[in-house]
Amino acid sequence: MNQSGTARVFSSPAIDQVGVVERAKRFTARSIKSQAKRQGLGMVLSMIDLTTLEGMDTEGKVKQLCYKAQHLHDSIDGLPNVAAVCVYPNFVGLAKRSLAGSGIKVASVATAFPSGNSSLEIKLADVSMAVSEGADEIDMVISRGRFHRGDYNFVFDEIAAVKAACGESRLKTILETGELGSLDKVRLASDIAIAAGADFIKTSTGKIQPAATMPVTLVMLEAIRDHFQKTGLMVGMKPAGGISKAKLALHYLIMVKETLGDDWLDPKWFRFGASSLANDVLMQIAKQQTGAYQAANYFAID
Amino acid sequence: MTQKNKHWNLSPAPESTGHISLKERYGVFIDGEFRMPDHGNVFSSVNPSTGEVLAEITESSSAEVDQAVAAARAAFTGEWSKMGGGERGKYLYRLARLLQEKSREFAVIESLDGGKPIRESRDVDVPLAAAHLFYYAGWADKLSYAFPNRSPRPLGVAGQIIPWNFPLLMAAWKIAPALATGNTVVLKPAETTSLTALKLAELIQEAGFPPGVVNVVTGHGNVGAAIVNHNDVDKVAFTGSTEVGKMIQKAIAGTNKRCTLELGGKAANIVFDDAAIDQAVEGIVNGIYFNQGHVCCAGSRLFVQESIHDELIEKLKHRMGTLIVGDPMDKNTDVGAINSQEQLATIEQYIEVGKQEGAEFYQPDCELPQVGFWCRPTLFTDVAQSNRRAQEDIFGPVLAVQTFRTVAEVIQKANNTPYGLSAGVWTDKGSKIFNMTSQMKAGVVWANTYNLFDPTSPFGGFKESGFGREGGLHGLSAYLEI
Amino acid sequence: MTVEESNKNSGENSAKSERLEVLKTYKMYIDGKFPRTESARYYQPVVNGSSLGNVCLASRKDVRNAVVAARSAQAGWSRRTAYNRAQILYRIAEMLEGRSQQFSEELVRQGLDVETAEIHVSQSIDRLIYYAGWCDKYQQVFSAVNPVASSHFNFSTLEPVGVVFTVASRDCPLLGLVSLIAPVIASGNTCVVLASEKCPLSAVTFAEVLATSDVPGGVVNILTGRIKELTEHFSRHLDVNAIACDGLEPGLNTEIKEFASENIKRVKIYHQDWSTEATANPYLIQDFCEVKTTWHPIEQISESGAAY
Structure with a gap:
C-alpha cells in the first residue's frame, strides 16, 4: 500500500457533523463588547496573513501589498502589523526585501499549489526555492487524490519530506477541506498532517469552495487540542478563505479560546488567511474610536 | 511578531x-380580566440572581379558584365549544404571533424571574413556546385526521399545573393542545415563576380570546390542590x-378526571x-448544565465505556472550564442562577452526600457573583449505581459518572431506575444505535444528540x-x- | 349424569353411559404450568343454584408468582417479531375453534343461554383473529415521523408498557376475557389475568387453549379467586406497569387507582358490552403502549455541496 517505509495505521475519532455545526453556532452567540472587542480586533489584525495568490500577480501588486502590511491605516495610531504576507515562490525575494525590518513574515505557497498534482521532486524543489529566497513559512498542499484513494502513508510521507525540506521555515499544511467531502476526512487529514510534522494546519487554498468555515475549523482545532493533550506539543491553525468580516473573525477567536485556550491567541499559533478582512477590522476599530459607522472608500484597498 | x-x-x-x-402587583386572570384580590394575600416574586423583588403575586383563595373554574366552564359550554376548529386555531395563531412580536420582553422577564441565562430564554424558551402555539393552532380544524375511525371530542375544563424550570414554555405546552382541541383552561404557574404566565394572560387578552377560555390563578401548592380536587375540572x-x-x-x-403527568427523571x-x-x-454538557440542570430530562447519569473514560473526563473538564457562570442577564452566561434558595440548599446537600460517599469531585474554578443563588457545574466520577446521586433526581448542575464495559451491562444499569423519561446514546455504529x-x-431517546425539543416531537415518560x-x-x- | 348414576351403570362391557366420568380439577395457569394455588384454598362459585366446582382461591403469593412469571416472559415476548406474535394469536384462535363445543357448554353451565354462548364463542375466536391481524399493523397506524425544525430524524413508535394486570369481565366470562387479553399481548405485553370471580371456568379452560397455542409460558397467567382479597396486592405491586379493569364496582376502581399511584401505574377502566363489534379496535392496543420518541442527527451534505 505504501511505497516508502513503515506502514502506519491511521484512525481518527468519528465526527458528527450536525453536532459540530451546533457547537460552532454556539460560538457565534458570544457577545463581544467594549474592551474585549478592542483587544480582539487588534488580535485579528496581528494574525492576518495578507495574501495575493493570483495568476496575474505582478511585482507592483506584491510591493503594494507589502506596503499595506506595514501601513494598515496610518490615521489610527498604535495599530499592529499583520502577521505575514503570503505570495507565490517567485515573489518571495521581493516581498522579503519590501518587508525588511518590519518583523512581518513572508509566507510562500509551494508544492505545486493549488492542486498539488506533481512529483515529489518538483514539489521539494518548489519548497527549496521559496526557502532559499528567504520564506519564513511554507504553505504546502496535501495530495488530495492520494488521500481519497486511501494512500494515507503516501500523504504522511510527503508532508514529512516537505517538512524536512523546510529547514528552519515553519510548515503550514493545507488540507483543502472543500475537497475532502466530510468532516471525518477533515479530522483524519488533520491528524495525518500533525503526525507528519506540520507546524500549522490550514483549511484551504482559497481556490475551492467551500473554503474556511467555523465547523471545519473547529474539527481541526479539536485535532490540535487532542495532539496537545497527548504530547504537550502545540500546533498552529490557519483558516483561509471566506473570512472577510471582523465579527466573524472575532467569533473564530472565541472558538480558538474555548477550544484551545488563550495560549493559541497569538500570531505564532493562529492566523487568518485573508485579503479583505483587514479593512473590515480597520473600519470596526475606527468606528469604536470615533463612534461613527465607516465606509469602505475611506480605507485603502491594495 | x-x-x-x-x-x-x-x-x-x-x-x-x-x-x-411589569406591574407592581398582579391579580389573578379570570374570565378575561385581571382581578385584584380583595383579601390582600400576596407574595413576592424574587429575582434569584439579585434577591430583588420583581412584583407582588396573588395567593389565590379557594373562591378565586372556584371563579376561575366557573369562568372556564362557562366559556367551554358557551362560545368556545361552539366555535369551529378553524376559528379556534386562528386565536392560537394570533397568540403565537403576539408572543413572537414581544419575544424580547418575554425573554428578559423569564430570565429575571427564573434565573436562567438570557441566551437560553431568548434562543430556546420563548421561540419554542411560540412554535408550540403555532403548531397546535394548525391542529384545531384537523383533529378527525389524527384519530382514524373516531370522532374526537374535547373533555371540558382542564386544570393545568406547571413547574418553575421552564415557566413560559410549560405554559405553552399545556395551553396550546388544550385550546386546539376545544377545551378551556385554568392554569397555575409555579409560585417562584408566575410572571411570564401572567404576561401570557395579557397577550391572551390582547389577542381577543373569549373571556374564560384561559384563566390564570397564582399561588402555592394549595392552589394547585384546589384545582386538582375541584369537582368541575x-x-x-x-x-x-x-x-x-x-x-x-x-x-x-x-x-x-382524565390525567397526564410529566414527572421527574x-x-x-x-x-x-x-x-x-x-x-x-x-x-453531555448540554444534557446536564442546560438551565442549571433544572431539567426533568437532564442527562444526570453519565455512563462511559471504560476504555475512553480518562480521555472523555479530561475533555469534559476542559469544556466545563469554558462555561461562564453568573448573571443570567449577561448574553455570555452559560449557567445562570439556581431558581431559589431552597433548591440551592437541596443541591448542596446532594453534593455533600456525594463527597461523603467518596466519589471524586470536580468543579471548575470559575468566579461566582457575591449575591444570589449559585452552583458551579459539578462532576462526580467513580460513582456506583448504589450511590444516592445515581438514583435520585437532584434537579441541579450535578453529573454523576459511572463506567461500563459491555452493551448488556449498560442497558441493565441505564434501565435500573424507577424513572423512564429520557436517555442518551452516543455511538457511531448504526446497528448499535x-x-x-x-x-x-x-x-425520549436522544441518539448522538441531547436535550432537543420540538413542538412536533412527543415528550413524556415511562x-x-x-x-x-x-x-x-x-x-x-x-x-x-x- | 350424577356420580351415583355413573357408579351404578359401570359394568364389564361398559357402554359410554356406564363409564365413570372423569371430573376436571380447575387449576390456575402460571408460567405455562397449571399449579393449584399455593394456599391450597378453594371456593365454589354458584350459578343458578348449582356449584361450578372447586375453584382455586388465589393468594397474594400466587399474585406474586404470576407477576414474576409475566415479568420474566415480557422481554422475550416483546422481542418476538410482530409477524410471529400475529401467528401465535392466530394459533390461539385455531385452538379455540377446535374446542368451541366445550366452551359453549361451559358458558351454558355459567349461566348463558345456548344461543348467546355459541355467539360468544364465535366472537371470541373472531376477536383473536382480529387482533392477530393488528399485531404487525397498529405500529404503522399509531407511529409518526415528526418533522422537527432542526436537522434531525425524529420518530415516535409504540412500545409495550410491560406487565399488565387484567381484571376480567365479571359477566362475560369468555368474550370479555379474550377481548382484553388479545389487545394487551398483541403489542408485546405480558399479563396476569384475574378471572371472573363469578364465572371462572372459561378462563381456566382458556388457559388450556393458551398452553397448546405456542404462547410462551408466562405471557398470559390466569388466576382465579376473590378480587377483594387481591386488590391491594396487585395494585401496589411495584413490578406491575398497568392495570386493566373491566366492569368493577366504582369503589373498587377507586381503591385500585389509589394504590396504583404508588408507582404511577397506568389504570384503564372499561365498562362495555364486548359483543358489540366496535369494542374491538386498535385503540385498546394503544391503551397499553408507551410512545417512545427517538432523535438522531441528519448529516447536512448534499449534491449541492457540503454544509460544513
Whole structure:
C-alpha cells in the first residue's frame, strides 16, 4: 500500500457533523463588547496573513501589498502589523526585501499549489526555492487524490519530506477541506498532517469552495487540542478563505479560546488567511474610536 | 511578531431590561380580566440572581379558584365549544404571533424571574413556546385526521399545573393542545415563576380570546390542590415532581378526571468508545448544565465505556472550564442562577452526600457573583449505581459518572431506575444505535444528540416519570375523548 | 349424569353411559404450568343454584408468582417479531375453534343461554383473529415521523408498557376475557389475568387453549379467586406497569387507582358490552403502549455541496 517505509495505521475519532455545526453556532452567540472587542480586533489584525495568490500577480501588486502590511491605516495610531504576507515562490525575494525590518513574515505557497498534482521532486524543489529566497513559512498542499484513494502513508510521507525540506521555515499544511467531502476526512487529514510534522494546519487554498468555515475549523482545532493533550506539543491553525468580516473573525477567536485556550491567541499559533478582512477590522476599530459607522472608500484597498 | 495576547476575557454584555413592562402587583386572570384580590394575600416574586423583588403575586383563595373554574366552564359550554376548529386555531395563531412580536420582553422577564441565562430564554424558551402555539393552532380544524375511525371530542375544563424550570414554555405546552382541541383552561404557574404566565394572560387578552377560555390563578401548592380536587375540572395536567404526581393520581382516583403527568427523571447518557467524542462531550454538557440542570430530562447519569473514560473526563473538564457562570442577564452566561434558595440548599446537600460517599469531585474554578443563588457545574466520577446521586433526581448542575464495559451491562444499569423519561446514546455504529434506543425504557431517546425539543416531537415518560405525551400528534389525545 | 348414576351403570362391557366420568380439577395457569394455588384454598362459585366446582382461591403469593412469571416472559415476548406474535394469536384462535363445543357448554353451565354462548364463542375466536391481524399493523397506524425544525430524524413508535394486570369481565366470562387479553399481548405485553370471580371456568379452560397455542409460558397467567382479597396486592405491586379493569364496582376502581399511584401505574377502566363489534379496535392496543420518541442527527451534505 505504501511505497516508502513503515506502514502506519491511521484512525481518527468519528465526527458528527450536525453536532459540530451546533457547537460552532454556539460560538457565534458570544457577545463581544467594549474592551474585549478592542483587544480582539487588534488580535485579528496581528494574525492576518495578507495574501495575493493570483495568476496575474505582478511585482507592483506584491510591493503594494507589502506596503499595506506595514501601513494598515496610518490615521489610527498604535495599530499592529499583520502577521505575514503570503505570495507565490517567485515573489518571495521581493516581498522579503519590501518587508525588511518590519518583523512581518513572508509566507510562500509551494508544492505545486493549488492542486498539488506533481512529483515529489518538483514539489521539494518548489519548497527549496521559496526557502532559499528567504520564506519564513511554507504553505504546502496535501495530495488530495492520494488521500481519497486511501494512500494515507503516501500523504504522511510527503508532508514529512516537505517538512524536512523546510529547514528552519515553519510548515503550514493545507488540507483543502472543500475537497475532502466530510468532516471525518477533515479530522483524519488533520491528524495525518500533525503526525507528519506540520507546524500549522490550514483549511484551504482559497481556490475551492467551500473554503474556511467555523465547523471545519473547529474539527481541526479539536485535532490540535487532542495532539496537545497527548504530547504537550502545540500546533498552529490557519483558516483561509471566506473570512472577510471582523465579527466573524472575532467569533473564530472565541472558538480558538474555548477550544484551545488563550495560549493559541497569538500570531505564532493562529492566523487568518485573508485579503479583505483587514479593512473590515480597520473600519470596526475606527468606528469604536470615533463612534461613527465607516465606509469602505475611506480605507485603502491594495 | 508583535504583542502577546494572553487572557482575552469577555467584557460584560448585559441585556437591557429597560423595555419590559411589569406591574407592581398582579391579580389573578379570570374570565378575561385581571382581578385584584380583595383579601390582600400576596407574595413576592424574587429575582434569584439579585434577591430583588420583581412584583407582588396573588395567593389565590379557594373562591378565586372556584371563579376561575366557573369562568372556564362557562366559556367551554358557551362560545368556545361552539366555535369551529378553524376559528379556534386562528386565536392560537394570533397568540403565537403576539408572543413572537414581544419575544424580547418575554425573554428578559423569564430570565429575571427564573434565573436562567438570557441566551437560553431568548434562543430556546420563548421561540419554542411560540412554535408550540403555532403548531397546535394548525391542529384545531384537523383533529378527525389524527384519530382514524373516531370522532374526537374535547373533555371540558382542564386544570393545568406547571413547574418553575421552564415557566413560559410549560405554559405553552399545556395551553396550546388544550385550546386546539376545544377545551378551556385554568392554569397555575409555579409560585417562584408566575410572571411570564401572567404576561401570557395579557397577550391572551390582547389577542381577543373569549373571556374564560384561559384563566390564570397564582399561588402555592394549595392552589394547585384546589384545582386538582375541584369537582368541575375534567382533566388534570401536571408537570413537576414524581412525589406530587403520585399525590395527584391518588387524589383523583375516585373521579372520572382524565390525567397526564410529566414527572421527574434520572436519565442515563451513554457514551460508547466509538462515539464522536467531542460532540458527545458537548451533548453531555448540554444534557446536564442546560438551565442549571433544572431539567426533568437532564442527562444526570453519565455512563462511559471504560476504555475512553480518562480521555472523555479530561475533555469534559476542559469544556466545563469554558462555561461562564453568573448573571443570567449577561448574553455570555452559560449557567445562570439556581431558581431559589431552597433548591440551592437541596443541591448542596446532594453534593455533600456525594463527597461523603467518596466519589471524586470536580468543579471548575470559575468566579461566582457575591449575591444570589449559585452552583458551579459539578462532576462526580467513580460513582456506583448504589450511590444516592445515581438514583435520585437532584434537579441541579450535578453529573454523576459511572463506567461500563459491555452493551448488556449498560442497558441493565441505564434501565435500573424507577424513572423512564429520557436517555442518551452516543455511538457511531448504526446497528448499535437502534439496539440501544429500542432497549432504553424511556419516553425520549436522544441518539448522538441531547436535550432537543420540538413542538412536533412527543415528550413524556415511562414508569414513574409519568404518563401521557406533550407535543406532536400524540399530545392531542391527552385532551380528547376518542 | 350424577356420580351415583355413573357408579351404578359401570359394568364389564361398559357402554359410554356406564363409564365413570372423569371430573376436571380447575387449576390456575402460571408460567405455562397449571399449579393449584399455593394456599391450597378453594371456593365454589354458584350459578343458578348449582356449584361450578372447586375453584382455586388465589393468594397474594400466587399474585406474586404470576407477576414474576409475566415479568420474566415480557422481554422475550416483546422481542418476538410482530409477524410471529400475529401467528401465535392466530394459533390461539385455531385452538379455540377446535374446542368451541366445550366452551359453549361451559358458558351454558355459567349461566348463558345456548344461543348467546355459541355467539360468544364465535366472537371470541373472531376477536383473536382480529387482533392477530393488528399485531404487525397498529405500529404503522399509531407511529409518526415528526418533522422537527432542526436537522434531525425524529420518530415516535409504540412500545409495550410491560406487565399488565387484567381484571376480567365479571359477566362475560369468555368474550370479555379474550377481548382484553388479545389487545394487551398483541403489542408485546405480558399479563396476569384475574378471572371472573363469578364465572371462572372459561378462563381456566382458556388457559388450556393458551398452553397448546405456542404462547410462551408466562405471557398470559390466569388466576382465579376473590378480587377483594387481591386488590391491594396487585395494585401496589411495584413490578406491575398497568392495570386493566373491566366492569368493577366504582369503589373498587377507586381503591385500585389509589394504590396504583404508588408507582404511577397506568389504570384503564372499561365498562362495555364486548359483543358489540366496535369494542374491538386498535385503540385498546394503544391503551397499553408507551410512545417512545427517538432523535438522531441528519448529516447536512448534499449534491449541492457540503454544509460544513
